[in-house]
Amino acid sequence: QSVLTQPPSASGTPGQRVSISCSGSGSFETNYVYWYQRLPGTAPKVLIYRSNQRPSGVPDRFSGSKSGTSASLAISGLRSDDEGDYYCAAWDDSLAVWVFGGGTKLTVL
């Protein structure tokens, strides 16, 4: 049911900067986007809320941005323990549901 589109995979080497995109339509343009990190065997963790805000405890290596119907998560200074799955999410006004992107599997080479 993903109405948010993410690339299925992304990769980078330690220290690099990678970016993961998330595109939507309709109310996505005006609503907040959230980014979640799911590391192997752990519960999802919110990395970004209100499109570009970081919860306390999330390193400033993680940043979010949004313009129109596109959003992105950038990770700088890539580390091996950043390997995992990353999901964008938003509230969809027309469907009255929370929607998630299909997820992006990040590999640190």
Add this chain to the structure above:
Amino acid sequence: QVQLQESGPGLVKPSQTLSLTCIVSGDSINSGDYFWSWIRQSPGKGLEWIGDIYYSGISYHNPSLNGRVTMSLDTSRTQFSLKLNSLTAADTAVYSCARGSFDLGFEYWGQGTLVTVSS
């Protein structure tokens, strides 16, 4: 520190009803600032929102589940529950509970519990 913990059966037969409970500690479900959610992830697939319930007891569900969802709060306000009926193999997933808000998103999650639908 807010903590959530799911409990329920790991194996359910097709056509039966799944019942899961989420025990909340470190917060009260009575807080009107948040909603309490169920989210699942089928093997090899992404996250799917099941529904939210508010302290008032009003709940909202994903229409894609075709009315099979019931959510409730217990009177002690320390746990909330999910019932999903008419199960099929497609309902096999890790089911997670979470605390959410439109401001912060799904801020706290349980570890998740694997539910397999099989005869």
